[in-house]
Amino acid sequence: MLTPDSLDTTPEAAVGVAGPVPGHPGVYRVMVTTSLGDAYPVEVGPGILRRLPELLEERAQAHRYVVIGDKQVMRFHAHRLGTVLEDAGLRVDSVEFPEGEEHKTRTEWARLTDTLLKLGVGRDGCVLALGGGVTGDLAGFVAATYMRGVPVVQLPTSLVAMVDSSVGGKTGVDVPAGKNLVGAFHPPRLVLADTDLTRTLPRAERSQGLVEAVKHGAIADGDYLARIQELAPRLLEGEENSTAQIVIRSVEIKAGVVSRDEREGGLRQVLNFGHTLGHALEAASEYRLPHGTAVAVGMVLEARLGERLGVTRSGTARHLEAVARALDVPVAPPPGLPLEKALDHLKRDKKVRGGEVRFVLLDEPGQVHRGEAGSEAWSHPVPARLVREVLQSSGSVDD
Numbered sequence: 001m002l003t004p005d006s007l008d009t010t011p012e013a014a015v016g017v018a019g020p021v022p023g024h025p026g027v028y029r030v031m032v033t034t035s036l037g038d039a040y041p042v043e044v045g046p047g048i049l050r051r052l053p054e055l056l057e058e059r060a061q062a063h064r065y066v067v068i069g070d071k072q073v074m075r076f077h078a079h080r081l082g083t084v085l086e087d088a089g090l091r092v093d094s095v096e097f098p099e100g101e102e103h104k105t106r107t108e109w110a111r112l113t114d115t116l117l118k119l120g121v122g123r124d125g126c127v128l129a130l131g132g133g134v135t136g137d138l139a140g141f142v143a144a145t146y147m148r149g150v151p152v153v154q155l156p157t158s159l160v161a162m163v164d165s166s167v168g169g170k171t172g173v174d175v176p177a178g179k180n181l182v183g184a185f186h187p188p189r190l191v192l193a194d195t196d197l198t199r200t201l202p203r204a205e206r207s208q209g210l211v212e213a214v215k216h217g218a219i220a221d222g223d224y225l226a227r228i229q230e231l232a233p234r235l236l237e238g239e240e241n242s243t244a245q246i247v248i249r250s251v252e253i254k255a256g257v258v259s260r261d262e263r264e265g266g267l268r269q270v271l272n273f274g275h276t277l278g279h280a281l282e283a284a285s286e287y288r289l290p291h292g293t294a295v296a297v298g299m300v301l302e303a304r305l306g307e308r309l310g311v312t313r314s315g316t317a318r319h320l321e322a323v324a325r326a327l328d329v330p331v332a333p334p335p336g337l338p339l340e341k342a343l344d345h346l347k348r349d350k351k352v353r354g355g356e357v358r359f360v361l362l363d364e365p366g367q368v369h370r371g372e373a374g375s376e377a378w379s380h381p382v383p384a385r386l387v388r389e390v391l392q393s394s395g396s397v398d399d
């Protein structure tokens with residue numbers, strides 16, 4: 001299993017293992033190392049926003065703080081965050097932008113940057129990104145470039161952000177040529193995931209976010225995958241204990257991977273499982289297909305590719321399908337999705353090398369296929385003909 005501590009036996013193998021925070025029941029901490037060799041903590045637990053001043057003091061001391069969040073998240077949670085910070089005597093400003101992926105743009109980056117300049121924020125300022133993945137990426141990119149870089153603290157509020165995007169240091173914006181094509185690696189000083197904040201998250205956003213947790217189970221921990229399926233009804237209701245459990249395990253898995261390969265030179269590719277086809281389907285739908293759904297379909301189809309190649313244990317695709325269904329996520333592309341467009345997009349994918357599309361394949365649920373024993377090859381070329389066949393067999397796609 002690609003569990004964080006079974007990957008290797010080097011001293012940093014303890015990285016990516018959650019431990020309880022002494023004196024704070026229910027709070028867990030996972031350390032993530034960056035390519036520069038330093039490390040930042042991810043803390044997960046219910047109600048831990050109140051720990052923020054203490055953690056800022058420890059990890060991100062600044063002359064002043066600027067909270068950046070989208071309007072929807074700010075409406076629910078800005079007041080509480082502001083109170084926590086002001087009660088601790090910290091200087092805080094808040095800046096908002098309209099919610100939605102369509103605002104993760106250079107225009108919004110420029111507007112937010114200009115606002116910080118107008119506020120007179122200097123190099124001794126610190127950005128607090130309060131929100132989902134859009135906020136984390138956009139505010140993170142503002143921080144990465146503001147006066148050549150100021151610290152950012154990630155305060156994820158969606159499940160996507162808690163289990164995935166707040167950890168790993170990728171920031172950026174979308175451009176007309178594609179999503180996430182302009183950005184920077186800018187690891188946070190600290191990630192604080194207060195699972196209570198997910199109470200206001202719409203059910204559909206929960207479903208979508210949990211797909212990334214399914215991916216973590218698929219690539220690293222078969223038992224975890226089974227646990228997600230079992231807890232699905234409670235997770236969709238937003239039951240706190242189950243939500244915290246899932247966030248902690250996903251953060252462990254993601255932290256274990258990005259700590260070893262922040263810049264996607266090798267191992268980090270495993271996080272692309274389901275995403276190669278997922279991105280192609282999203283693009284073919286002109287981004288009408290939600291990301292989680294696209295990745296769920298992508299994982300099922302990529303598992304099927306592996307099964308057809310004789311690499312992946314038979315039944316794996318069905319297993320992933322069952323987990324996605326339990327989370328109320330569709331597992332087939334919507335009728336009428338243009339197959340040729342998806343195939344065209346695959347050819348232009350960043351992961352194409354030497355004209356062949358490469359895929360992360362599984363041996364079985366919880367284990368990524370590595371080629372010959374000990375091989376560092378985390379992705380494998382798949383014949384275009386087979387990709388076409390598997391896409392066609394997904395049922396709802398017309399040619």
Ligand SMILES: NC(=O)c1ccc[n+]([C@@H]2O[C@H](COP(=O)([O-])OP(=O)(O)OC[C@H]3O[C@@H](n4cnc5c(N)ncnc54)[C@H](O)[C@@H]3O)[C@@H](O)[C@H]2O)c1
Binds near residue numbers: 070131133159169179
């Ligand atoms: N940097 C990375 O490594 C990485 C990884 C995965 C995804 N991403 C990015 O993340 C983005 C998707 O993230 P997302 O799904 O969180 O999108 P999002 O930030 O747009 O959040 C989804 C919606 O939920 C709302 N929301 C968030 N938290 C809420 C809460 N607690 N209560 C009520 N409403 C809330 C938001 O206002 C928004 O309308 C994409 O842009 C994707 O590219 C980045």
Ligand SMILES: [Zn+2]
Binds near residue numbers: 291
């Ligand atoms: Zn994803």
